[in-house]
Amino acid sequence: MARKTDTPTSYYGEPRKFDPSFRGPVHNRSCTDVVCCIIFIIVILGYIALGTVAWIHGDPRKVIYPTNSHGQFCGQQSTPNANKAILFYFNMLKCANPAVLINLQCPTTQLCVSKCPDRFATLLDAWNTKNWDYYKQFCKPGFEIGSKSVAEVIQDEDCPSMIVPSRPFLQRCFPDFITRNGILTVANQTIFKDGDNNQRSVSDLKDAAKAASSAPRELWTDISGGIANLLNAKEVGMKIFEDYANSWDWILIGFLITMVVSLIFILLLRYTAGVLLWLIIFGVIAVVGYGIWHCYMEYSTLSGKPGANITISEIGFHTDFGVYLELSQTWLIFLISLSVIEAIIVILLIFLRMRLRIAIALLKEGSKAISYIMSTLFYPIITFFLLAICIAYWAVTAVFLASSGNAVYKVTSTDDKCMYANHTCYPETFSQTNFTKVCPGSKCMFAFYGGECIYHRYILVLHLFNLFVFLWLVNFTIALGQCTLAGAFASYYWALKKPNDIPACPLYSSFSRAIRYHTGSLAFGSLIVAVVQLFRIVLEYLDHKLKGSQRAFARFLLCCLKCCFWCLEHFIKFINRNAYIMIAIYGKNFCTSSKDAFFLLMRNVIRVAVLDKVTDFLLFLGKLLISGSVGVLAFFFFTRKIPVIQEEVPALNYCWVPLLTVIFGSYMIADGFFNVYSMCVDTLFLCFCEDLERNDGSSSRPYYMSPGLHKILRKGEEGAKLCAAS
Numbered sequence: 001m002a003r004k005t006d007t008p009t010s011y012y013g014e015p016r017k018f019d020p021s022f023r024g025p026v027h028n029r030s031c032t033d034v035v036c037c038i039i040f041i042i043v044i045l046g047y048i049a050l051g052t053v054a055w056i057h058g059d060p061r062k063v064i065y066p067t068n069s070h071g072q073f074c075g076q077q078s079t080p081n082a083n084k085a086i087l088f089y090f091n092m093l094k095c096a097n098p099a100v101l102i103n104l105q106c107p108t109t110q111l112c113v114s115k116c117p118d119r120f121a122t123l124l125d126a127w128n129t130k131n132w133d134y135y136k137q138f139c140k141p142g143f144e145i146g147s148k149s150v151a152e153v154i155q156d157e158d159c160p161s162m163i164v165p166s167r168p169f170l171q172r173c174f175p176d177f178i179t180r181n182g183i184l185t186v187a188n189q190t191i192f193k194d195g196d197n198n199q200r201s202v203s204d205l206k207d208a209a210k211a212a213s214s215a216p217r218e219l220w221t222d223i224s225g226g227i228a229n230l231l232n233a234k235e236v237g238m239k240i241f242e243d244y245a246n247s248w249d250w251i252l253i254g255f256l257i258t259m260v261v262s263l264i265f266i267l268l269l270r271y272t273a274g275v276l277l278w279l280i281i282f283g284v285i286a287v288v289g290y291g292i293w294h295c296y297m298e299y300s301t302l303s304g305k306p307g308a309n310i311t312i313s314e315i316g317f318h319t320d321f322g323v324y325l326e327l328s329q330t331w332l333i334f335l336i337s338l339s340v341i342e343a344i345i346v347i348l349l350i351f352l353r354m355r356l357r358i359a360i361a362l363l364k365e366g367s368k369a370i371s372y373i374m375s376t377l378f379y380p381i382i383t384f385f386l387l388a389i390c391i392a393y394w395a396v397t398a399v400f401l402a403s404s405g406n407a408v409y410k411v412t413s414t415d416d417k418c419m420y421a422n423h424t425c426y427p428e429t430f431s432q433t434n435f436t437k438v439c440p441g442s443k444c445m446f447a448f449y450g451g452e453c454i455y456h457r458y459i460l461v462l463h464l465f466n467l468f469v470f471l472w473l474v475n476f477t478i479a480l481g482q483c484t485l486a487g488a489f490a491s492y493y494w495a496l497k498k499p500n501d502i503p504a505c506p507l508y509s510s511f512s513r514a515i516r517y518h519t520g521s522l523a524f525g526s527l528i529v530a531v532v533q534l535f536r537i538v539l540e541y542l543d544h545k546l547k548g549s550q551r552a553f554a555r556f557l558l559c560c561l562k563c564c565f566w567c568l569e570h571f572i573k574f575i576n577r578n579a580y581i582m583i584a585i586y587g588k589n590f591c592t593s594s595k596d597a598f599f600l601l602m603r604n605v606i607r608v609a610v611l612d613k614v615t616d617f618l619l620f621l622g623k624l625l626i627s628g629s630v631g632v633l634a635f636f637f638f639t640r641k642i643p644v645i646q647e648e649v650p651a652l653n654y655c656w657v658p659l660l661t662v663i664f665g666s667y668m669i670a671d672g673f674f675n676v677y678s679m680c681v682d683t684l685f686l687c688f689c690e691d692l693e694r695n696d697g698s699s700s701r702p703y704y705m706s707p708g709l710h711k712i713l714r715k716g717e718e719g720a721k722l723c724a725a726s
Contacts, residue, residue: 015603015693018701022694024494025487025510029517029587036527036590037520040476047469050462051397058400066112066171070427071409071446074112074171084112087172088138090160109157109445113138116166116173123150123161138163157443240657246650247658250637254662255669258630262673263377265626269367277360280621281349287628288342295335302328348617359614362688365706366680369492372499375507376488376680380672383481387474394470401462410447411435418442464534471533475526479580483514483522485679487584493687494704510584518583521590525576532569539565581683585690597686604689615681619674627667634662 031037065073066087075085090109117138126135132145139159153159166173244251268276305328349356370376409430411423418439425435430444487510495501503509514522539562546555578597579590586593636642638655652658688705695701 016690018694022494023496025490025513025585026587029513031517031520032583032587032589033518033520033524035520036524040472040520040523040527043469043472047466050466051393051400054397054400054404054462057404058402067110067446068112069110069443069445072112081112084114085171086113086116086168087111088113088116088166089173090157109140109160109443111138111140113173116168117163118165120164121162123153123159135159135163155440240654243652243654243657244661246652247638250650251658251661251665254630254634255665257633258626258666258669259673261626261630262670265622266367266370266377266673266677269363274357274360274364277356277363277618277622280618280625281356283625284621285342285345288338288345291338292335292342295331295338299328299331299335302331356614356618359618362681362684363615363618363677365684366489366677368498368706369489369680369684370677372492372502373488373506376485376676377673379481379485379507380676383477384672386477386480390470390473390477394466397466398463401459401466404459408447409444411439412443412445467537468530468534471530472523472526475529475533476523479522479526479576480511480514482577482679483518483580483584484511485676486510486581486683487513489680489683490581490585490687493684493691496702496704513587514584517587521583521593522580524590525579525594529569529572529576532565532572536562536565536569577679577682578686581686584683585687600686600689603693616678619678623667623670623674626670627663630666631659631663634659 065075065085067073068081068087072081073079074081074087076082088111090111114137119134121131121135123135126132127145127150136143136145136159140157143153143158148156148158154161164175166175168174265276409425409427411418411420411425420435420439420442423435425433425444427444430436435442435444484507488506491503491506491510492498495503539558543555543558543562546558575594575598578601579594582588582593582597582600583590586596588596635655637645637649638652638659640649691704695703697703
């Protein structure tokens with residue numbers, strides 16, 4: 001039998017050779033991926049030109065002034081609507097339709113009015129009564145009573161089916177329903193005047209549609225359903241807004257506490273990494289275990305109570321979450337979920353018990369690096385600032401692109417099967433076309449601004465270009481941050497005597513090298529991610545379009561494509577992340593750095609398996625612990641269970657509004673701090689692998705790693721090899 005000469009190492013390149021002149025990140029380097037850098041600069045200049053052209057062609061009035069269904073501005077001087085500066089929606093509920101985001105139009109008639117309605121009335125109340133003079137100001141101009149039946153008026157949307165007391169907000173009429181102290185009010189009053197100037201109570205709103213008993217069933221449904229939806233949506237929305245207004249300062253305090261705790265946690269890891277991380281692990285197990293016991297006790301208690309065995313689907317949606325806590329099924333769901341989580345954590349710890357010590361040692365080394373280069377913890381602020389600029393520029397450009405050109409009208413129909421829906425139409429000739437015959441009830445309504453010139457003809461292409469460059473710039477900003485942090489932490493690792501040999505201002509030096517020499521490489525890597533993300537957005541759009549379609553194969557194929565592109569995006573991000581580390585150290589181009597990083601990881605695949613997911617798991621537990629602790633503190637505060645500061649708690653309609661905001665925001669803040677930590681660990685890990693290949697620990701070729709880290713990593717590697725051999 002032939003002797004096997006190839007080893008796994010040969011498949012993935014040769015190990016690094018000893019280089020006595022190598023002292024960390026290379027200083028003498030040249031520009032990389034110059035072609036991509038030039039393309040990137042040209043694209044940015046084109047993006048600036050696009051924003052300028054959009055600003056020139058976009059009409060600021062189209063952003064400032066609301067536009068009615070006929071494409072006319074409300075409140076513009078020297079027009080018939082000069083004294084009508086407010087936009088009134090016949091049925092605002094239709095604006096919540098997802099088609100608004102896709103077709104850029106609200107499928108209901110919109111009218112310019114001088115003031116919002118201050119009373120409640122239905123069309124049937126006002127029909128053929130003395131109060132028609134008040135009601136008709138909210139109908140289409142020129143409409144006269146008696147020309148159509150009530151059903152035809154509703155179908156053609158010549159008049160709204162009802163008007164409700166409203167107040168202007170952003171020059172648009174919004175229903176003025178609100179609950180104060182548990183009492184529903186209209187315009188801050190419990191008694192109001194209806195269309196006949198009679199005094200009515202708020203509770204009469206739900207019975208107002210009874211006058212339509214002789215009207216068609218569609219009209220009855222439209223009025224009664226509209227009232228109920230307006231009451232619920234307006235009430236919930238205003239309550240949430242009030243809760244944010246009353247608790248925003250305490251929410252910011254919660255975020256500040258999270259920042260301080262995250263900073264202290266990272267600093268403590270340097271001195272008590274082992275103890276702290278084991279406390280985190282057993283603390284999470286204990287907390288989840290207590291949750292299982294508490295859920296079981298609540299489930300047992302409620303199982304015997306009458307009315308507690310109702311299912312969640314039977315009671316529907318309630319804004320008061322306390323209703324669900326009175327059901328045994330809720331606690332059963334909690335019990336099962338927490339049991340599954342506990343089982344997963346315990347199983348992972350059993351299999352990873354030998355590898356946790358290695359991960360803890362690497363995390364402790366990462367804490368030392370961060371403590372010597374504290375400026376790295378504040379670099380996410382720069383990333384956030386750059387991302388905010390990208391988002392703001394993209395949003396402004398998108399708005400001005402959308403407001404470019406002349407008014408474009410589209411066919412709007414309540415029938416989803418209408419073949420002419422979303423087709424371009426012309427109001428002057430719409431009644432003479434075949435649209436209304438094929439799609440009864442369809443209307444020709446203002447959709448957006450465009451035109452027939454070349455600029456406006458390719459407006460969709462310009463929107464896609466705006467989105468694509470936005471994705472490219474966002475990924476470039478993230479790549480710049482990763483490369484900068486990697487260069488700073490590599491400077492720490494390759495300092496033989498720490499901290500004396502760490503160069504001055506390592507973060508600034510790394511940032512300067514990344515911008516000066518490697519803009520093209522960072523642009524290349526971020527371009528690949530942006531292309532994949534753009535494809536994912538297109539697939540999501542197609543998936544939305546195919547919802548409800550009977551083409552099962554098309555939906556199955558689309559689902560497979562979405563899954564594949566999701567995996568591809570995450571794989572590319574993993575390769576890019578390690579490539580940026582190699583770029584920060586050696587200063588080579590993107591493709592070479594990607595190959596070197598991939599081969600280095602494959603030559604150390606056992607160590608990758610040992611450390612990659614284990615450290616991510618420990619950092620995830622740390623983020624959960626910080627956000628969960630702040631969330632528990634916020635829960636006790638907002639539910640008035642802290643006696644010392646009970647009087648400071650603001651009055652809230654829903655305590656879950658600030659509570660969920662604090663928990664989510666705290667997790668995002670902790671994630672920002674721990675992303676720096678994660679980048680530090682990944683950089684140190686690659687440097688460690690290079691260190692083992694370059695050096696042997698002798699006096700002439702000493703290791704750059706700390707003795708403790710080398711000892712425990714070597715021990716973990718030998719154990720992993722023994723397990724693999726068995």
